[in-house]
Amino acid sequence: MNLRPLIKELRDQSAHMAAGAIAVVPLAVLGVGPFTLAWITFCMGMVREVGEEGKPVTLAKIWKALGSKRDLTFWTIVGFAVGAFSLT
Numbered sequence: 749m750n751l752r753p754l755i756k757e758l759r760d761q762s763a764h765m766a767a768g769a770i771a772v773v774p775l776a777v778l779g780v781g782p783f784t785l786a787w788i789t790f791c792m793g794m795v796r797e798v799g800e801e802g803k804p805v806t807l808a809k810i811w812k813a814l815g816s817k818r819d820l821t822f823w824t825i826v827g828f829a830v831g832a833f834s835l836t
Contacts, residue, residue, distance in 0.1 A: 760819070761818070761819070761822045764793065764796075764819060764822045764823050764826070765822055765823075765825075765826040767792070768789040768792060768793070768822075768823050768826040768827055768830075769826050769830055771788070771789070771792060772785045772788055772789060772826075772827050772830050772831070773830055775788070776830045776831055776833075776834035777834065779834075780831065781831055781835075782827070782828045782829075782830075782831025782832045782834075782835070783828070783831070784831070785827035785828060785830055785831035786824045786825075786827040786828035786831065787827070788827055789823045789824055789826055789827030789828075790820060790823055790824040790827065792823060793816075793819060793820045793822075793823030793824065794810075794813055794814075794820065796819075796823075797813035797814075797816045797819060797820065798810055798813045800813075801813060
């Protein structure tokens with residue numbers, strides 16, 4: 749069984765989650781709610797995904813970035829989780 753694709757995916761998603769968490773923890777401390785933080789990290793993920801498509805930014809590249817469902821889901825989940833954790 750080849751574990752390389754799984755390891756690469758875990759590394760990729762953990763990097764998204766770490767970057768998102770680092771970015772929004774200061775906002776969570778200020779009392780920003782989980783849905784707002786989820787939106788912020790979703791937007792961060794979109795910027796990254798569109799940026800991976802290269803210049804110039806086009807509508808087609810934005811649509812393609814929206815197709816990165818797994819990546820955007822992990823970006824969004826971490827924002828919500830940080831916000832929910834900060835409420836406790």
